[in-house]
Amino acid sequence: GQNIDQPTEMTATEGAIVQINCTYQTSGFNGLFWYQQHAGEAPTFLSYNVLDGLEEKGRFSSFLSRSKGYSYLLLKELQMKDSASYLCAVEDSNYQLIWGAGTKLIIKP
Amino acid sequence: SAVISQKPSRDICQRGTSLTIQCQVDSQVTMMFWYRQQPGQSLTLIATANQGSEATYESGFVIDKFPISRPNLTFSTLTVSNMSPEDSSIYLCSVVLLTDNEQFFGPGTRLTVL
Numbered sequence: 001g002q003n004i005d006q007p008t009e010m011t012a013t014e015g016a017i018v019q020i021n022c023t024y025q026t027s028g029f030n031g032l033f034w035y036q037q038h039a040g041e042a043p044t045f046l047s048y049n050v051l052d053g054l055e056e057k058g059r060f061s062s063f064l065s066r067s068k069g070y071s072y073l074l075l076k077e078l079q080m081k082d083s084a085s086y087l088c089a090v091e092d093s094n095y096q097l098i099w100g101a102g103t104k105l106i107i108k109p
Numbered sequence: 110s111a112v113i114s115q116k117p118s119r120d121i122c123q124r125g126t127s128l129t130i131q132c133q134v135d136s137q138v139t140m141m142f143w144y145r146q147q148p149g150q151s152l153t154l155i156a157t158a159n160q161g162s163e164a165t166y167e168s169g170f171v172i173d174k175f176p177i178s179r180p181n182l183t184f185s186t187l188t189v190s191n192m193s194p195e196d197s198s199i200y201l202c203s204v205v206l207l208t209d210n211e212q213f214f215g216p217g218t219r220l221t222v223l
Binding site: 035042043044045048089091094095096097098099 | 118119144146149150151152153154199201213214215216217219
């Protein structure tokens with residue numbers, strides 16, 4: 001079966017760094033998305049990884065290892081507004097998006 | 110949770126044609142939405158599909174271009190009409206469950222317009 005795993009909830013301190021992991025088992029792989037979703041709002045696209053390695057965009061970075069079926073989202077210099085759910089989604093060989101359940105990130109002062 | 114299916118999963122279409130995307134969910138839901146994600150951009154809400162009545166469209170989207178039907182609580186269609194290459198996108202159906210108000214996303218339809 002197809003499966004995406006990510007932690008249900010994480011807590012971090014303002015100004016710190018947090019890493020949200022995502023592991024996947026899918027029928028093929030065409031890419032991996034990370035989204036941020038604040039309560040009651042549509043998800044916001046953060047990153048799309050197709051090749052192995054780290055991609056950096058400001059305070060957010062995303063890493064992919066296709067051989068390990070593993071990705072992480074790294075958030076630096078955490079701000080209170082980063083409190084949100086972070087969704088991992090993998091595009092399989094049929095171009096279907098398989099969604100993780102999301103990781104709720106709580107930022108404390 | 111909810112199991113959402115979309116058909117087709119992907120398609121390559123010619124300019125000027127139309128494509129209808131179907132969304133089926135296995136649970137009773139309150140809300141059904143249609144989104145699109147163009148390459149490198151955020152998910153954009155197209156409209157809320159209302160059961161038995163006209164959909165509610167967001168600014169920048171019109172019924173003539175994106176007609177939507179929702180004949181019952183668990184099924185909806187989105188048509189992308191008179192397509193142009195700018196309509197190339199992932200189209201996503203999303204639902205909010207009756208039971209717990211949580212939002213779920215479908216597997217998406219990847220559309221390429223030549």
